[in-house]
Structure formats: C-alpha cells, structure tokens
Amino acid sequence: MAIPQSFIQELIARADIVEIVGRYVQLKKGGANFMGLCPFHGEKSPSFSVSPTKQFYHCFGCGAHGNAIGFLMEHGGMGFVEAVHDLAGQYGLQVPEDDASPAERARAASQREKQATLTDVLEKAGEAYRKLLRQSPRAIEYFKGRGVSGETAKAFGLGYAPEGWRTLAGIFPDYADPLLAESGLVITGEDGEDKRYDRFRDRVMFPIRNVKGECIGFGGRVLGDEKPKYLNSPETPVFSKGQELYGLFEARSALRDKGYVLVTEGYMDVVALAQLGFPNAVATLGTACTADHVRKMFRFTDAVVFSFDGDAAGRRAARKALEATLPFATDTRSAKFLFLPAEHDPDSFIREHGEAAFARFVSEATPLSRFMVEVAREGCDLDTAEGRALLASHARPLWSALPAGALKHQMLAEFAELIQLDSRELSGLWESAAAPRYPGRNAPPAPPRGDDPGPYEEMPWDAREHEGWSPAPSGGQRRFEPGGKRFGRKGQSGAPPGPRGRVQPLSRADVAVRLLLSNPAEWEALSHEQHELLCALPAPHGQLFGWLESQVHEHGLQPWAALREGLRGHECEALAQRLMADAAVDRPDDEAAARDTQAEQRAELHNVLDFMLDEALKAQQTATLAQVGSDPQALERYKALEQRRVALRLRLRRSGTD
Known part of the structure; x- marks a missing residue:
C-alpha cells in the first residue's frame, strides 16, 4: 500500500x-x-x-x-x-494508504505545481503593490505617521492597493485567470467576468510570508474609517491563517539574538516594534493563538512572550493562548504573558517610556505557571471548602494538558497546597475524574422528571445503551437522546464504540458540534450568550466553535461540504470528521419532511445549549455562594442565578426532554 x-x-x-x-x-x-x-x-x-x-x-x-x-x-x-x-x-493524523495510480500521482504533482504557481502570482502582486506605494502620498504619509522608515518598509515589503476596482487588470494580462481568484486576490461573482473585482482596494498592504520567505497572502488596512479595518486573504491552498504567523520570516535572526519571540495582535504592532528595537515580534492573523502557532514558534526559540491588552478581551485571548501553549510547556521551554496598561499598545508604550522600559516590562511578564494559577482560581474563594473544590475543578484540565516533567509535578504541588490536599490525594482525585463511570467529560445527566425542577438524576453507565439515554420511568415522557439513532445512519448511533462493544453516548459539546455543522445557518440564530458559551468550551470543542464563528464572519454561511474543506489540516479536523462521519446531513427529498427535520434538529440544538447553560450557571452559583458573607451583593446574585436555572429547567420540561 x-x-x-x-x-x-x-x-x-x-x-x-x-x-x-x-x-x-x-x-x-x-x-x-x-x-x-x-x-x-x-x-x-x-x-x-x-x-x-x-x-x-x-x-x-x-x-x-x-x-x-x-x-x-x-x-x-x-x-x-x-x-x-x-x-x-x-500528531493525531490518520495515514491515508492507497494504491496510488498514475492518475493520482499526477494529481499530487499538479497540486504541488499549483501551490508554486499561486506563490508566484502573489509575489507578482506584492511587487506591484510595493511600486504603487511610492505613487501614493496618502499611503506614504500613513506609514510616516506611524514612524515607519523606508528601510523597515522595504524589509517587510509594505505596499499599497489603490482605490480602483480592477487595478490588478493592469498587472496581470489575463484578469480572468482562475489563479487570481484562487490566490484570493480577486473576488468573482456567479455571473462571470463582469463580477470580477480586486479584493484589496485603497488599503496599505502587508505581505504574509511563510518561513521560506514565499508570499502566501496579504493583510490590508484601510486608510480611513471604513470597515473592516483589516482585511486578510482568504484560506487558499498555500495560506491558512490558523497556522501562519505574520513577521516570523522577518524575525528569524532576531529570535536568535533576543532569545525569545514576542507575540502581538496586529501587523502594525510587528512593524512598529521592529522599528523601535524589537524585531523579534510576530502576530497572529486576526485569529486566536492556536496549537499550530505555538508549535511553529517553539521551532525557532525556547521562549515565547504573549502580549495582550489588559482589558477583559485581552484576558480572554490570553486564556486561549494559555490553553494552546500548555501541551508544549516542557521543562526546557518558557512562556510568559504580558498585559499592557489599558491606554497603551506596544508601539505607544515604547514611544512614551523607551525601549529599556519595555524590555524590563517584558522580563517581568507573568510566567505560564503563575498565569495558570490565576486562571484556575478565578472566582474561587479559597477561604471556603467550596471555593477550594471549585479551584480543583478549574485546575484539573489545565494541569492535565501539561506534558510530563518537573513543571507538571511542581504545579501539582502548588495546586495541592492551595486546595489544601496532599499531592497524592489530588493526583488520585484528578486521575479518577479523568475516567468517569460513563464516557464524555460533559456527558449530560438525566433531565428533571415530573414537576420537580430540582437536581438532575445521574444514571449508571449500564443504563445508558447505544441509543443514548435510557427510557423515562413509566408515565414520563421520553428523554433527550444525544447521538441517538435519529441522527445517525440507519441502525447506528454515530457515537464511538464503548465498553463491551456498546456505543458511547456523545457529550453535549459533541452533539452541539454535530448539529451546528449539519445546520450551519443555526449559528447566526444563536444569541450572544450562546456564542460565548460555546467558544469558551475547553479545547478542542471551543476551538472548533471559534473557528466556525470566524468562518461565518469571513465567508458567510457554508454547507458542511465546504466547511469540511476549510478544516483540512486544522487541529480540530479530527473531531469534526469523527462526529460527522455517521451523521445524516443530507436533507430529505420531500420539502415538508426537510422542514420537519430541520425544525427537530433546531429544537434539539437549543435543548442541548440549555443544558450546557444550566451547567455554567450552576458553576457560577457555586462560586457566588462562596462569596456570601464577604460580599453583600453575593446572595442577590445567587438568587438571580437560581431564578435563571429554574426558568431553564421549566423550559426543558415544556419542550418534552424530561
């Protein structure tokens, strides 16, 4: 083979x-x-x-x-x-083995040739943008206003895309060439050439290079107040923003000299920092830091410093970076988290306080170990047993993500001291929690029965057969069946095999993934609270939902077939492929039946999200309860959370999921 x-x-x-x-x-x-x-x-x-x-x-x-x-x-x-x-x-990849026919080998060779051709097309466009920059006083003035010298502009290949709709028609003789659209330079409509126009117009241009120095895409910034402020190239055969870092090629030698990589938020941060004495800066491309980003950075240096704004959004971004970094935090590597004052970005901080002050600020950044503890103990009152138990719950997935080594042992000891348990007791507790009686970290408990909206009843594994949840007690309505027969192929549940040949019920997060990938249009119908709930889930589910949000924002609604192509090579591809492998994503031929199926799946999705939200509210209640006595408002917040949980459980009962 x-x-x-x-x-x-x-x-x-x-x-x-x-x-x-x-x-x-x-x-x-x-x-x-x-x-x-x-x-x-x-x-x-x-x-x-x-x-x-x-x-x-x-x-x-x-x-x-x-x-x-x-x-x-x-x-x-x-x-x-x-x-x-x-x-x-x-690396979690499945090896595709096949008898490669001559035709298949020819296709592979053609793909490699196309990638080389696309980079040639992008290089030619980049050269044109650089020449056009010299002809635009407005663009030159913008860069001068940001303190960018001609030498720095040349090093980064900065350019300018004029206002015209078809500037590239004067650069490429065949404007109808499909490669222009495939490279992301030209947008095409469905009605042919009349709808072709340049993607980048009246923007200063930042070429994105891979580690070999080849141009694989562009970022463009408007000169005025138009939206979006920044526009990236779309995903192409040569460009995946979840894997590439802006400025990494330019920063290679500086990483060796400085001894660390400084991760910032945008193109201009990287360019400005290079101008101000920190040429070791890189930036993610309008997306959260991923495991692929971290892996790539650690190829070039053993030390990473993440720079974020000090506001709530910056803390959320820092937490995602922490989760992406933990699996790579070996005993020989260093990761730190730098939180800038609210009124500054790196550029303004250096201009006001100087290079030496910023270097000192970087050296005093929060180490990964300390930030890990800060994230875990957020909302936990360590003066109470409940608060320490909540800390243990928060810390376990973070600690588990660390690779084996001295750092992991030290973090176990540090958490054990905070939780007031012996290290061996805490290790045993976490190890037993990692292997629950029934599969799935977020496996849903049984919903409430009858008129009682009280605590959910937990079912033993043996009661959970391959259809999902066990039947309701006599006289009750059927229970919700995540991953049940209705959502899989005929006679299958679509869930992976479990103990003794049984099929494991899917977790709530799994079910949400499957429903939303089967019905992408439902993503836009979700509330802001539901979006945040899903994107804040631990990896890989939260990363997948974050990716889906970015896809809808950048490309609009797409069917599963298109989303599947967009996931090629992504760290969440395996999860999505596994969950969708047995899903009946095709709509029935009959229009009325298709509407009924869509309505059922929409109701199922909202039921799952209600269960997940209830769990999140319950965690908030636990944290709030620990504050009663020290915070006069805590009891009121606790009551408000309880009212929301009661309303959720009543809604679930009315929907027939109890």
Whole structure:
C-alpha cells in the first residue's frame, strides 16, 4: 500500500524535528540550530546539528542526515511505513494508504505545481503593490505617521492597493485567470467576468510570508474609517491563517539574538516594534493563538512572550493562548504573558517610556505557571471548602494538558497546597475524574422528571445503551437522546464504540458540534450568550466553535461540504470528521419532511445549549455562594442565578426532554 506523497509532505511540515530528536538526544541551542552528540556514532564533542527552520538533521562527523521520518527509521530501526505511522500518531493524523495510480500521482504533482504557481502570482502582486506605494502620498504619509522608515518598509515589503476596482487588470494580462481568484486576490461573482473585482482596494498592504520567505497572502488596512479595518486573504491552498504567523520570516535572526519571540495582535504592532528595537515580534492573523502557532514558534526559540491588552478581551485571548501553549510547556521551554496598561499598545508604550522600559516590562511578564494559577482560581474563594473544590475543578484540565516533567509535578504541588490536599490525594482525585463511570467529560445527566425542577438524576453507565439515554420511568415522557439513532445512519448511533462493544453516548459539546455543522445557518440564530458559551468550551470543542464563528464572519454561511474543506489540516479536523462521519446531513427529498427535520434538529440544538447553560450557571452559583458573607451583593446574585436555572429547567420540561 502506498502512502500519498502529499500526506508525507504535510506530515514533515507539521513535525517538530527538534522535539522528536530531543527525546533521544540531549540538544543545546547553538546559533540558529541545536547541537548534540550524534546518536549514530561515538563522539565526545557535539557535531550533530538539528535545524528547526529546515526541519533537517546532519552530522558533520559521520554524515548522517535526514528529516523526522528518516531519524525515526535510522534511530528506531523502523521501516518507512512504520515510521510514517509512528510520526502521524504523535500528531493525531490518520495515514491515508492507497494504491496510488498514475492518475493520482499526477494529481499530487499538479497540486504541488499549483501551490508554486499561486506563490508566484502573489509575489507578482506584492511587487506591484510595493511600486504603487511610492505613487501614493496618502499611503506614504500613513506609514510616516506611524514612524515607519523606508528601510523597515522595504524589509517587510509594505505596499499599497489603490482605490480602483480592477487595478490588478493592469498587472496581470489575463484578469480572468482562475489563479487570481484562487490566490484570493480577486473576488468573482456567479455571473462571470463582469463580477470580477480586486479584493484589496485603497488599503496599505502587508505581505504574509511563510518561513521560506514565499508570499502566501496579504493583510490590508484601510486608510480611513471604513470597515473592516483589516482585511486578510482568504484560506487558499498555500495560506491558512490558523497556522501562519505574520513577521516570523522577518524575525528569524532576531529570535536568535533576543532569545525569545514576542507575540502581538496586529501587523502594525510587528512593524512598529521592529522599528523601535524589537524585531523579534510576530502576530497572529486576526485569529486566536492556536496549537499550530505555538508549535511553529517553539521551532525557532525556547521562549515565547504573549502580549495582550489588559482589558477583559485581552484576558480572554490570553486564556486561549494559555490553553494552546500548555501541551508544549516542557521543562526546557518558557512562556510568559504580558498585559499592557489599558491606554497603551506596544508601539505607544515604547514611544512614551523607551525601549529599556519595555524590555524590563517584558522580563517581568507573568510566567505560564503563575498565569495558570490565576486562571484556575478565578472566582474561587479559597477561604471556603467550596471555593477550594471549585479551584480543583478549574485546575484539573489545565494541569492535565501539561506534558510530563518537573513543571507538571511542581504545579501539582502548588495546586495541592492551595486546595489544601496532599499531592497524592489530588493526583488520585484528578486521575479518577479523568475516567468517569460513563464516557464524555460533559456527558449530560438525566433531565428533571415530573414537576420537580430540582437536581438532575445521574444514571449508571449500564443504563445508558447505544441509543443514548435510557427510557423515562413509566408515565414520563421520553428523554433527550444525544447521538441517538435519529441522527445517525440507519441502525447506528454515530457515537464511538464503548465498553463491551456498546456505543458511547456523545457529550453535549459533541452533539452541539454535530448539529451546528449539519445546520450551519443555526449559528447566526444563536444569541450572544450562546456564542460565548460555546467558544469558551475547553479545547478542542471551543476551538472548533471559534473557528466556525470566524468562518461565518469571513465567508458567510457554508454547507458542511465546504466547511469540511476549510478544516483540512486544522487541529480540530479530527473531531469534526469523527462526529460527522455517521451523521445524516443530507436533507430529505420531500420539502415538508426537510422542514420537519430541520425544525427537530433546531429544537434539539437549543435543548442541548440549555443544558450546557444550566451547567455554567450552576458553576457560577457555586462560586457566588462562596462569596456570601464577604460580599453583600453575593446572595442577590445567587438568587438571580437560581431564578435563571429554574426558568431553564421549566423550559426543558415544556419542550418534552424530561
């Protein structure tokens, strides 16, 4: 069985060779590369070099060299296929094995050729934008007003896209070339060429480069007050904003000199910081920091400093960055969180206080360990047993995400001291919590019965058969069935196999994912509270909902087929594919039946969200109750939360889910 070449290339691009080799060889940073004693021949002085930028190793003593797959083959004595499977398993990827026909090999070669052609098209557009910048006094004045010198503008390839609707028609002889649309430079309508026009108009342009220096997309900023203020290239075969970092190519040498990467919020932050003495800055591309971003940064440096505004939005963004960073927080890496004063961004802070003051501010940033504790203890009154129990609940998923090592042991001890438990007791508690009686961290408890809106009844695993929840007691209505037969293929539940061959019921978060990916139009119908509820879920569910929100915002409503393509290579792809694999997403042919199905799934979605909201309110109640006595308003807040929970449970009973 042959493994597609395109998959092998994707796997090598995703792999972190420093991390893989570092498991077997003690490596130390030496300039741009890492050095160690060669594992393939005996030596006393290091001659084994590992390059994070080239994703390649080479021994200057014995000549051994190769990529991550080659290292596993040589060091582990694996065959090629075994090494590919081993490496893919480390990154959660499924190896697609097939007998590659000549036609399939030709398609793979065509895809690689197309990617190279797209970067050529984007490079040509970038060159044109740079020339057009010199012809625009307004654009030049904007950059001068931000203190950007000609040298810095040249280093970042800054440009300008004029106001005209078809400026690129004067750059590319064939304006109807499909590559212009596929590269994201031109927007096309459904009625043909008459609807073709430039995506970027009257904007200063920031070319986005990959680590090889190839132009893969653009960011454009308006010169006036129009919306959106910033516009990014869409997702293309060469550009995925969840994986790329603006300024990383330009910052490579500075990362070695400064010893850390500074993560900011926007293009101008990166450019301005480079101008002001901090050329080691990068920025995410209008999206939350992802695991792919963190993985890529740690290829170039062992230290990351995230910079955020000090407001509530900045704290939320910092928490997402924390969750993305925790799995990579080994004992040899450092991550810090910098919160700027409300009135400043990095540019204004340096201009007012100076480079040395900002450098000192960075050095005093909050370490990951301290920020982790701050996030976990938020809303917890540690003077009460309830508050300490809530802290334990908050801390467990954060601590569990850390890789094994001294840091994880220290954090266990620190949390144990705050919670007032012995470290072994807390470890045992968390380990038992990680393996519940029935599957799914958020597996829904049984809804209320009869007229009693009181506490939910928990069902033992053996009562939960493959249809989802057990039948209601005699005289009661049917219970809600997440992942039940109605939502899967005929005779299947669509949930993964469970103990003794049973099929596990899906968690509420799983059901919400499946319903919203099957009915993307429902996303816009949700309330702001429901959006926040879903996007704040722990990874990977919260990340997937955050991605869905960005897709709807940027591309409008799309069917599952289009969303599936957009998820290619995304860290949440596996979750979405698993949950949708058995979902009957096609509408019935009969229009009336299709409306009925959609209405049923809409009701099902809102029931699931009501259960999730009730759980969130319950957690808020617990935290609020711990404040009664010290806060005179706490009791009123507790009563208000209880009223909301009662209303939710009554609504669930009326909807027939009890």
